[in-house]
Amino acid sequence: xxxxxxxxxxxxxxxxxxxxxxxxxxxxxxxxxxxxxxxxxxxxxxxxxxxxxxxxxxxxxxxxxxxxxxxxxxxxxxxxxxxxxxxxxxxxxxxxxxxxxxxxxxxxxxxxxxxxxxxxxxxxxxxxxxxxxxxxxxxxxxxxxxxxxxxxxxxxxxxxxxxxxxxxxxxxxxxxxxxxxxxxxxxxxxxxxxxxxxxxxxxxxxxxxxxxxxxxxxxxxxxxxxxxxxxxxxxxxxxxxxxxxxxxxxxxxxxxxxxxxxxxxxxxxxxxxxxxxxxxxxxxxxxxxxxxxxxxxxxxxxxxxxxxxxxxxxxxxxxxxxxxxxxxxxxxxxxxxxxxxxxxxxxxxxxxxxxxxxxxxxxxxxxxxxxxxxxxxxxxxxxxxxxxxxxxxxxxxxxxxxxxxxxxxxxxxxxxxxxxxxxxxxxxxxxxxxxxxxxxxxxxxxxxxx
Amino acid sequence: xxxxxxxxxxxxxxxxxxxxxxxxxxxxxxxxxxxxxxxxxxxxxxxxxxxxxxxxxxxxxxxxxxxxxxxxxxxxxxxxxxxxxxxxxxxxxxxxxxxxxxxxxxxxxxxxxxxxxxxxxxxxxxxxxxxxxxxxxxxxxxxxxxxxxxxxxxxxxxxxxxxxxxxxxxxxxxxxxxxxxxxxxxxxxxxxxxxxxxxxxxxxxxxxxxxxxxxxxxxxxxxxxxxxxxxxxxxxxxxxxxxxxxxxxxxxxxxxxxxxxxxxxxxxxxxxxxxxxxxxxxxxxxxxxxxxxxxxxxxxxxxxxxxxxxxxxxxxxxxxxxxxxxxxxxxxxxxxxxxxxxxxxxxxxxxxxxxxxxxxxxxxxxxxxxxxxxxxxxxxxxxxxxxxxxxx
Numbered sequence: 001x002x003x004x005x006x007x008x009x010x011x012x013x014x015x016x017x018x019x020x021x022x023x024x025x026x027x028x029x030x031x032x033x034x035x036x037x038x039x040x041x042x043x044x045x046x047x048x049x050x051x052x053x054x055x056x057x058x059x060x061x062x063x064x065x066x067x068x069x070x071x072x073x074x075x076x077x078x079x080x081x082x083x084x085x086x087x088x089x090x091x092x093x094x095x096x097x098x099x100x101x102x103x104x105x106x107x108x109x110x111x112x113x114x115x116x117x118x119x120x121x122x123x124x125x126x127x128x129x130x131x132x133x134x135x136x137x138x139x140x141x142x143x144x145x146x147x148x149x150x151x152x153x154x155x156x157x158x159x160x161x162x163x164x165x166x167x168x169x170x171x172x173x174x175x176x177x178x179x180x181x182x183x184x185x186x187x188x189x190x191x192x193x194x195x196x197x198x199x200x201x202x203x204x205x206x207x208x209x210x211x212x213x214x215x216x217x218x219x220x221x222x223x224x225x226x227x228x229x230x231x232x233x234x235x236x237x238x239x240x241x242x243x244x245x246x247x248x249x250x251x252x253x254x255x256x257x258x259x260x261x262x263x264x265x266x267x268x269x270x271x272x273x274x275x276x277x278x279x280x281x282x283x284x285x286x287x288x289x290x291x292x293x294x295x296x297x298x299x300x301x302x303x304x305x306x307x308x309x310x311x312x313x314x315x316x317x318x319x320x321x322x323x324x325x326x327x328x329x330x331x332x333x334x335x336x337x338x339x340x341x342x343x344x345x346x347x348x349x350x351x352x353x354x355x356x357x358x359x360x361x362x363x364x365x366x367x368x369x370x371x372x373x374x375x376x377x378x379x380x381x382x383x384x385x386x387x388x389x390x391x392x393x394x395x396x397x398x399x400x401x402x403x404x405x406x407x408x409x410x411x412x413x414x415x416x417x418x419x420x421x422x423x424x425x426x427x428x429x430x431x432x433x434x435x436x437x438x439x440x441x442x443x444x445x446x447x448x449x450x
Numbered sequence: 451x452x453x454x455x456x457x458x459x460x461x462x463x464x465x466x467x468x469x470x471x472x473x474x475x476x477x478x479x480x481x482x483x484x485x486x487x488x489x490x491x492x493x494x495x496x497x498x499x500x501x502x503x504x505x506x507x508x509x510x511x512x513x514x515x516x517x518x519x520x521x522x523x524x525x526x527x528x529x530x531x532x533x534x535x536x537x538x539x540x541x542x543x544x545x546x547x548x549x550x551x552x553x554x555x556x557x558x559x560x561x562x563x564x565x566x567x568x569x570x571x572x573x574x575x576x577x578x579x580x581x582x583x584x585x586x587x588x589x590x591x592x593x594x595x596x597x598x599x600x601x602x603x604x605x606x607x608x609x610x611x612x613x614x615x616x617x618x619x620x621x622x623x624x625x626x627x628x629x630x631x632x633x634x635x636x637x638x639x640x641x642x643x644x645x646x647x648x649x650x651x652x653x654x655x656x657x658x659x660x661x662x663x664x665x666x667x668x669x670x671x672x673x674x675x676x677x678x679x680x681x682x683x684x685x686x687x688x689x690x691x692x693x694x695x696x697x698x699x700x701x702x703x704x705x706x707x708x709x710x711x712x713x714x715x716x717x718x719x720x721x722x723x724x725x726x727x728x729x730x731x732x733x734x735x736x737x738x739x740x741x742x743x744x745x746x747x748x749x750x751x752x753x754x755x756x757x758x759x760x761x762x763x764x765x766x767x768x769x770x771x772x773x774x775x776x777x778x779x780x781x782x783x784x785x786x787x788x789x790x791x792x793x794x795x796x797x798x799x800x801x802x803x804x805x806x807x808x809x810x811x812x813x814x815x816x817x818x819x820x821x822x823x824x825x826x827x828x829x830x831x832x833x834x835x836x837x838x839x840x841x842x
Binding site: 012014234236237302304306308309310311312313328330332333334335336337338350351352353354355356357367368369370371372373374375376377378379380381382383385391392393395396411412413423424426427428429430431432434436437 | 456480484486487488489490491492493494495496497498499500501502503504505506507508511577579580619620621622716717718719720721775776780781782825828829832833835836837839840
C-alpha cells in the first residue's frame with residue numbers, strides 16, 4: 001500500500017458530467033466488433049455475412065497469432081461485414097435475435113480457481129476469446145500470450161473527463177472481481193497492482209484480496225494506468241507488463257465462474273451536447289444511437305467513442321469501441337470570432353490552463369470542436385510539462401521522435417509512454433501540436449525497428 | 451459590416467488556396483484572415499477539445515504588457531529634453547513631444563519587420579509567425595530616442611533575417627531577434643549607442659554619463675556616494691526605480707517593467723523561474739563583488755545589489771528578453787540555471803569589463819548560446835536516472 005499524490009495534470013471542467021446514477025439502457029438492435037481498432041492486428045475472419053453467432057463465438061483471429069480470437073458481443077445474425085479502404089475489415093455488425101444464447105465453456109467455483117495452472121487458465125482465456133481484454137505495455141496492444149508479464153496493473157479509478165465512476169460500475173461485483181484478480185495473479189510471476197483514489201468507496205475495490213493496492217490522488221491523468229505504472233514500478237528496457245480495465249477484470253472473473261462471456265458494460269454518456277448525462281448499464285459493442293436516444297441537443301454535434309481527449313470520432317450510426325466505456329458528445333462549431341485574439345475573453349467563451357483570458361475559471365465549460373488556433377512552431381512555455389506527471393521530458397522526447405532518432409527516444413523513456421498519457425499536452429499546447437500523435441508515431445517506429 | 455468583411459475574405463480565398471492564381475501569397479492571406487477572424491479549424495482526432503490559448507494570443511499579450519513602457523518612454527523623452535533645453539513643460543506636452551519622436555521609430559520597425567517576415571513566409575512557405583509582433587514591439591524600446599531611422603531599418607533587418615529567418619524561422623532561432631537588432635547597432639554604430647553616454651534629445655553636444663558609467667570611470671571610489679553626488683542627473687535609487695533618467699525608450703521605468711513581468715508570469719505565458727533565477731543570480735553575485743570590493747580599486751565592485759537591479763536595463767532584459775521561450779532553456783531545471791547564470795554574468799560583465807558597463811545585452815546573448823548546453827545536461831541527467839534503473 002502506498003500513496004501517490006501527483007500535482008501535475010488538469011481536470012478539465014467540461015459540462016455534461018454524468019450523474020452518479022445508473023439507468024438501464026435501451027436494448028440495442030445491433031452490436032458490432034471493430035477489428036480495425038486493435039493495434040498491430042491483422043484480422044482473419046472466422047465467420048461470414050449472413051452467418052449466425054452466439055455471444056462469445058470467435059469472429060476473427062489474428063493472422064500472426066491464430067490462437068488469439070475475438071468474441072462476438074451478441075447473439076444473432078451477422079448482417080454486415082464492412083470493409084474500409086484497402087480491404088481493411090472495419091466492423092462486423094450483428095443483428096441481435098430476440099432470444100440470445102451464449103457459447104459455454106468450463107466453469108469453476110471460487111475454490112477451484114486457486115488450483116488451476118497458468119497453462120489451463122491461459123488456454124481457457126484463449127479458447128473463450130477473452131484474451132483480447134488484456135493489453136500490454138509498452139505499445140498498448142493485445143499481448144503475445146506466450147510471454148509471461150512482469151506485473152499486471154489495474155486502475156480502479158478513471159480520472160479522464162466524463163468517465164465511468166467505477167464505484168458504480170463495480171457495485172456488488174466483488175465475487176467476480178475477486179475471481180478476476182485471482183486469475184490475473186496466476187498469469188504473472190510478479191504482482192497484480194490495483195490502484196484507486198482516496199475517494200474510492202467501492203467495496204469491490206477496497207475489499208478485494210490478492211492485489212497490491214495503491215492510492216493515487218491528483219488531477220487527470222493520475223487515473224491513467226500508464227501514469228500509475230510509471231510511479232509504482234516503471235517499465236524498464238526489456239520489461240513487459242499487462243493492463244486490464246477494471247470492468248474487464250469482472251468480465252474475466254465472471255467467465256471463469258460461469259463459463260460465459262458477460263456482455264454487461266457500464267457506459268457514460270456526457271458532454272455539453274448531452275441533455276441528460278448519465279451512467280447507462282449497456283453492453284459491449286452497442287450501437288451508439290441506442291445510448292443517446294432522445295438525449296441530444298438539436299445542434300450539429302460530434303459523437304466520440306471514448307473520452308474527449310483520447311476517443312475516436314464516431315457517429316450515432318457507429319458502435320462503441322472495445323476498450324471504451326464513455327460516449328462523449330460536443331458541439332461541432334465552425335463560427336469565427338471577429339478580432340478573437342484581442343478580446344479579453346469571457347467566462348462563456350474561453351477556457352484555458354493559462355490565465356490569458358478574463359473569467360476563464362468557470363465550472364462546466366461548454367467545449368466545442370474548435371481548435372482555437374492554427375498549428376505553429378513549438379512555443380516551449382511549460383504547457384506540456386505542467387500536465388504530465390511523469391519523469392519524462394516531453395519536449396526532448398518530441399524532438400527525438402521528430403528526428404526519428406530511435407536510440408534517443410529509447411533513452412528518453414518512450415517505452416513508458418502511451419499517447420493517452422500525453423493527450424492533455426496536446427489539449428494545453430498553444431501551438432496546437434498533436435503531442436500524443438507524435439508519441440504514437442514514435443512507438444510505431446520503435447515497434448517496427450524492434 | 452463584419453459580415454461584408456467576412457464575405458470579401460471568403461470571396462478571395464480560392465485565389466490564394468492551392469491551385470489559385472495567388473497561391474504563393476497564401477501566408478499573407480492566411481495572416482490577414484486569421485488576425486481579423488479567429489480560425490475555424492476544428493480538431494480531427496483526439497483531443498477533440500482544445501484549450502483556448504494560441505500563439506496569437508500569447509504574442510499579443512506580450513505586446514500589451516509592453517504598451518505602458520511606450521507611454522512612459524514617450525513622456526520621459528520629453529522630460530529629458532525639457533531639462534536639456536531648460537524649458538518647463540507639462541507631462542502631457544512631454545508625452546506628445548516624445549510620442550512624435552518614437553512614432554516614426556515604431557512605424558519604421560514594424561514596416562521593416564513585416565516586410566521581411568512576409569517575404570520569408572512566402573518564399574519559405576511557412577505560416578506567418580506572430581512572433582514578429584513581439585520582436586518589432588521590443589526593438590524600439592531598446593533604442594535611444596534620437597536614433598536615425600535608417601539605422602532602425604538595418605538593425606531590424608539584421609535581427610529578423612540573421613537573428614531568426616536564416617535558422618528556419620521562429621522556433622528554430624538561437625538568439626533573441628530583438629536583441630540581435632540591438633547588438634547590431636551597438637557594434638556597428640558605436641558612436642550612437644556605446645552604453646556609457648546618455649541618450650537625450652537635446653542641443654548638439656549635450657551629453658552626460660549613464661548611471662553605470664559613473665562608477666566605471668572612477669577608481670577607488672564608493673559607487674553609492676558617486677551616484678548620489680552626481681549633479682547632472684538624479685541617480686538616486688528611487689528616481690532610477692521610477693525611471694526619470696536618460697536611457698533607451700523602454701528600459702527606464704522599473705516599476706512598469708515589474709508590473710509587466712508580474713502580469714506575464716501571472717497569466718503563465720512566461721516562465722517565472724527565469725526571472726526569479728536572474729534576480730537571484732544578480733543579487734548573489736553583487737554581494738560577492740561587494741565582499742571583494744575593499745581589496746580592489748574597481749569602484750564597480752561597490753555597487754550594492756539593489757542598485758544593480760535598477761541600473762541599466764537589467765529588469766527590462768529579465769522580464770522581456772531573457773524569458774523569450776524559444777531561445778531560452780526548454781526544461782524547468784535548465785531555466786533556473788539559465789536565469790541564475792544570466793543574472794550573475796550581468797554583474798560580472800558590468801564590473802570586470804570596463805568597456806561595456808552595461809552587461810545585460812551581452813549576458814543574454816551569452817546565456818542564449820548556452821541554453822542548449824544547459825538543457826543537454828538536464829536531459830542527460832534524466833537519461834542517466836533511467837539507465838541506472840535499467841541496469842538494476
